[in-house]
Amino acid sequence: MSTIFNGNRPKIGISSWRRDLPTFLGEKTDLFTLDPDYAKSVWLAGGIPVLIPQTSIDLIQDYVDLLDGLIVSGGGDISPLVYGEVDTGQSYDVNVETDRFEIALIHEAAKRNLPTLGICRGLQLLQVAFGGKMLQDLHEKFPNHPKTKGSAEEILNQRHVVDFSEDCMFAQIYRSTHHIVNTIHHQCVQSVGKGFRPVGWSEDGIIEAVESETSWFALGVQWHPEKMKSPQEQELFRYFIQSIDHLTKKKV
Template sequence: MKPLIGVTSDIDQNGDILVQTRFIRAVRQAGGVPVILPVGLEAIEEVCDRIDGVLLIGGEDVDPYLYGEEPHRQLGKVLPERDESELALIKRMADQDKPVFGICRGYQLINVAFGGTIYQDIYAQLSEDLLQHHQLTDLDFAFHSIDIVGDSKLAEWAGTSEVRVNSLHHQAVREVHAPLVVTAVAKDGVIEAFESTAHRFVVGVQWHPEAMVKREDPLSLKLFEQFIEAAREKR
């Protein structure tokens, strides 16, 4: 049987559940069966017992209260009920050593779940020499380069030390705590990926591989394939 993958969701301006089709398509293409998890999900433990992996998608900013900070003036919209339910998902799935894959906001929230912090706005809190991290071209096009740390799962999957990725964010991972380790960094020093050294598959990336899958970008495909394979093994 194909592994069952919980896919988190956002809320649109009308209060309706929102999940971009590209996340669903990428899970299916890699061999998983996606199940949409609504914001404010209840019965977290029961849900986690039934799914084989969880994909945390992008969306609004993470509430800085969760990592001990007051809101910066450039902080965007936060959705506390989404933060709460997704943090519970991350912790429960990690405790069961079930695969957790975070993209953009999902990646940042995994970092918070493991005690890390976030830059609330990289343009206000980091150097003026930053790259542009909010591309205006379509997300299925690679936009800037990242350097991949050797001796990591990401390096193994990429088969190279440098790749180009897309970019659509104004927040970024700041401090990373064990068991998470940094596995990729942009040319300006922004952390672009991490993985856990204590779990089968706890991986986060700042970019949007789900948008590059349709162009058959090798690393994007590999990320989803490895995620689904880890879920299949756990099943």
């Protein structure tokens, strides 16, 4: 893991979303993509964003060698096969190869104590990687939770409330145990993975934030802070990168 000295920006790997999109090469062009808001948030917080494409699992150790921190980003649903469930047909944009690659990346990050932040799908992968379970359609259990329907603007403008444990990092980051977030998901974590604890919940009881209970600095959120324009949301990225700086200096 590279070292942060003399104001050098830490290198923050961000997982990419592999999907088929129309280009001049055809209607379904296989691409690694990333919402630029992730890169912008990392840059504004003091880091250098580094896109991580899904390649060979054999390269994961080399990826981690390059990085000071890792963000597991949003994207398609996780295949139920990965967390030992029957696919009921309610999961979308699944890619088992990507799931397995990113889970292997998470395991290597944990092994190396590489600071890690999971966002939406990233939170879910952090839990599945360590035995957590998912609800393939959260609305079967939480029918009143906002649905991801309507125009892009309508979906991005939906909000709901999350309440944090008083002793968690998020209460410190947002200086409150009560926070308003966006709603861009139709699945959720049913049970957390080994080594994590839930620390934030929606009003109807969905797990919305988790943090590691071990020496590994890892946390995750179900919402998309990079898509919220409030300056307060930038505090999560700033806290993450400042923590990397602090943890690195402790090792020197």
